[in-house]
Amino acid sequence: MASSSSSTLSLCSSFTSKCRIFHHQNTFFPCKTLSLSKANFGSLSKTPTLASTRPSFLPILKSSESQAPVLEVEADQTQSQRDPEPEPASAAVVDVAKEEPKREEVFAVVMIGSRQYIVIPGRYIYVQRLKGANVNDKIALNKVLLVGTKASTYIGKPIVTNAVVHAVVEEQGLNPKVVVFKYKKKKNYRRNIGHRQPNTRIRITGITGYQEYPAVTLDS
């Protein structure tokens, strides 16, 4: 159930967070896909392709140096001397592929706008509109209730002291429209009102500051 992909903070207009979080896949890391998005409940949304968050290519010189000894062992020496051009290109691609898993596998539960969200670095969530936040503003979220890594969790009582979740404001938009239709039968009363709740999309860049806090592991 939960494993099915769902919505994240994000998800049809009014049904956001709940449905979104609902459809997380069984493996917490690396990818959660969220289909529905609810405005009221912030949730994680489907992230765009990793290309948007991927670091830039290394300079070609560096990559070719690291790849050169490997290629010489595999291929003939004559071939590697003859074709210098394809090597940097393939080496660059291989290096970028290796850089992806550098993202640390840690999640946090953060409280924004009196709603709680499960947050992992590199993904975005929709939250209530943050007043006074412009696009590309760096944001530090202090109300971190739980930080979890592969082996241990840091349980906040009530918050994990000195833990900060860094995020960047991406977009200030509106939720999909919700039609608030009021109707009383046999009394000639109907009101048709549309509503779009303002929201903010923030992208989580990192989770820091939790290492000093006492950790809890399964053995204790």
Place this chain on the structure above:
Amino acid sequence: MTRIRRGYIARRRRTKIRLFASSFRGAHSRLTRTIIQQKIRALVSAHRDRDRQKRNFRRLWVTRINAVIRESMVSYSYSRLINNLYKRQLLLNRKILAQIAILNRNCLYMISNDILK
């Protein structure tokens, strides 16, 4: 006064309503007067159920947390977990606990062991 026909005024209005009910079953997506009634019922249900949705999800989360907690150790229940949660001043809500219970069950066991001590 010269004679004026109504033209396409009514048809335009009804097309929009018809589009809304285009996925309804049987006569509810074909007959104009039925379409108008069904659109009203659909919107009223949506409005009412948006409030019910909050209640429904909370019930679901409670059930899920209860299920996971009961199978972790002998004679431990959702009610005791919530009591301990409040006593230890944790702020995690049921939505997050239910998600952790599904995705990262060890984490929930760690939490429950920690607050039981």
